[in-house]
Amino acid sequence: MDGQGLQKIAGDYAVKLPGAELEHRSGPDWRLDKVRGKVFMLMTDLPGHPVVILKADPDDAAALREQYTDITPGYHMNKTHWITLEGGGAIDEKLVKELVIDSYRLVIGGLPKSQQPVDPHTYGRHA
Known part of the structure; x- marks a missing residue:
């Protein structure tokens, strides 16, 4: 998928x-x-090239960077906690959606419980 498709899906x-x-x-x-x-x-x-920048667990971010050449440290962000996705052959729609929801869950997990719109531990996880 190209960078524009990546941005549209995300x-x-x-x-x-x-x-x-x-x-x-x-x-x-x-x-x-x-x-x-x-x-x-x-x-x-x-x-x-269009890019998408997402928050990621540091261990997951390192593994993703090793596995995918189109995932690099976060552009203009903390390189340990953020990743940059570029359009390329290996990144598909399913992975993009998984990484978007992971980023969302990480951010809401850092909010006070009273401000969390959903439970970050269960939202979007399939049984």
Whole structure:
């Protein structure tokens, strides 16, 4: 899938998550997806290629970077806790959605329980 397809899938999925809010910033053009004011996904265009930036558990992030050449440390973010996805051959729609929801769960897991729109430990997990 190319970078634009990657951004479309991630963006369409993110806006459906409970409590998700969308913010656009210009110069450079950034899209921020937030829950309760906390960013869980960013999108922008690096020279020549659109990217999606997501929060990830540090151990998962390291494993993903080893497994996929199209997943790199988070652009303009903490390199341990964030990953950048680029369009490429190995990343498919299922993986994109899994990584978006993982990022969302990590962010809501850091919120006070009273502000969590869903339970981060069970939301989106299939039995």
